[in-house]
Amino acid sequence: MYLNSRFLERSITVREFSELGSVIKSWKPHERLPSCSVRQLFTRFLDITTPPTPNLLQHFASIATDEDDQQKLNLLATDSAAYEDWRHWRFPHLLEVLEEFPSVTPHAPLLISQLSILQPRFYSISSSPALHPNEIHLTVAVVVYRTEDGEGPMHYGVCSNYLQNISVDEEVYVFVRSAPNFHLPSDPIKPVILVGPGTGIAPFRSFWQQRYYQLKQRQQLGKMWLFFGCRTKDMDLYKDEKAEMLKDGVLDRVFLALSREPDIPKTYVQNLALKEALEIYKFLVLEKGHFYVCGDCTMAEHVYQTLKAIIQKYGGMSDNQVESYMSSMTSSTQRSDCIQTNTLARS
Ligand SMILES: Cc1cc2nc3c(=O)[nH]c(=O)nc-3n(C[C@H](O)[C@H](O)[C@H](O)COP(=O)(O)OP(=O)(O)OC[C@H]3O[C@@H](n4cnc5c(N)ncnc54)[C@H](O)[C@@H]3O)c2cc1C
Ligand SMILES: NC(=O)c1ccc[n+]([C@@H]2O[C@H](COP(=O)([O-])OP(=O)(O)OC[C@H]3O[C@@H](n4cnc5c(N)ncnc54)[C@H](OP(=O)(O)O)[C@@H]3O)[C@@H](O)[C@H]2O)c1
Structure with a gap:
């Protein structure tokens, strides 16, 4: 059955006319929702998985x-405090709440x-438009947990x-949001270091594909190193594609950090990166290369601190000197975004 999602407004209109003795069906657009079936409303437009708010x-x-x-509600x-404990422990979606409190039978239009x-989710584009147009x-x-x-x-x-x-x-309903602070250097000769464990590898696939395209156009390219991390060997994303890119x-260089592979230290x-400290220092400081990190915030912070320690050691810098050097590298006014991060806030 198709029900217009403007049900609330429609019912008000109908009642107004009923009082005058004649019912006129009238449909008006709703500012929040499009016209669609109830099923579509609940599957595509409304957030039914985030735990209900105290207001609801x-x-x-x-x-x-x-x-x-x-009483419980x-x-x-x-x-x-009771709400936060309940929310954190059960993280209940709407159906679970209605199951927990079976005497609650909300009126559908009011609900x-x-x-x-439903809020949009962001995903890094993982391909180069030059190599894969359209x-x-x-x-x-x-995500399953x-x-x-x-x-x-x-x-x-x-x-x-x-x-x-x-x-x-x-x-699918999509829009593209550009990331002006996360892009390959305009000079393709500059060396780049990419650090992206897990799905953090996503934007870097578009980077190496872009470089592959440039290579086919006979452009001269700088060095590109990739640090990827995953739990076990069988989660080594784009293993074959990375091998091709190495061959070409x-x-x-491609580094693989395994965190839960049996018989291998975490x-x-x-x-x-620390094992390659001297080379990383040369790329970034002496050759004015670019350093990219993509993934969750904790990992990005740990990588940043590692990089800082590398630069401080090989540059013979004091704490203050390295602090200001790092901020000059991330500042868009000085060395134009030499450290670029694209982090995802994850729980
Ligand atoms: C700029 C940006 C780029 C991104 N790029 C990518 C990308 O390229 N690839 C990618 O896969 N993702 C990417 N993400 C993450 C992505 O946007 C979504 O957050 C992710 O896919 C989850 O969305 P979902 O709708 O499947 O899960 P949701 O329905 O949003 O559920 C996720 C929520 O479930 C809860 N949850 C998840 N795991 C657990 C757990 N173990 N225990 C308890 N609660 C848990 C948390 O509250 C979490 O916020 C990116 C995010 C940002 C901000
Ligand atoms: N159920 C599963 O089997 C499974 C498998 C993979 C991913 N996932 C889920 O999928 C989602 C995204 O996964 P993902 O592939 O992007 O990432 P991920 O698999 O969670 O993490 C990628 C790698 O980064 C490591 N890591 C964790 N903390 C780090 C830190 N501080 N510094 C450096 N590296 C760190 C992880 O190691 P450790 O995790 O070993 O610490 C792992 O080796 C997450 O919600 C994750 O929980 C589930």
């Missing part, structure tokens, strides 16, 4: 018919009007699972 819980408390449900809606709009490749980790310290129900990330399950030719001379990208 307060509304649920007001319509709960069971006294226990009412009132507590969660008014006591922020629709209370839910937040295509955009993504590298997506499919259990709540309650791994003992609770399975939860599925909205967008990554949606992308995994869509069929070929299905229409697009990538000069290794992170920054541990491998």
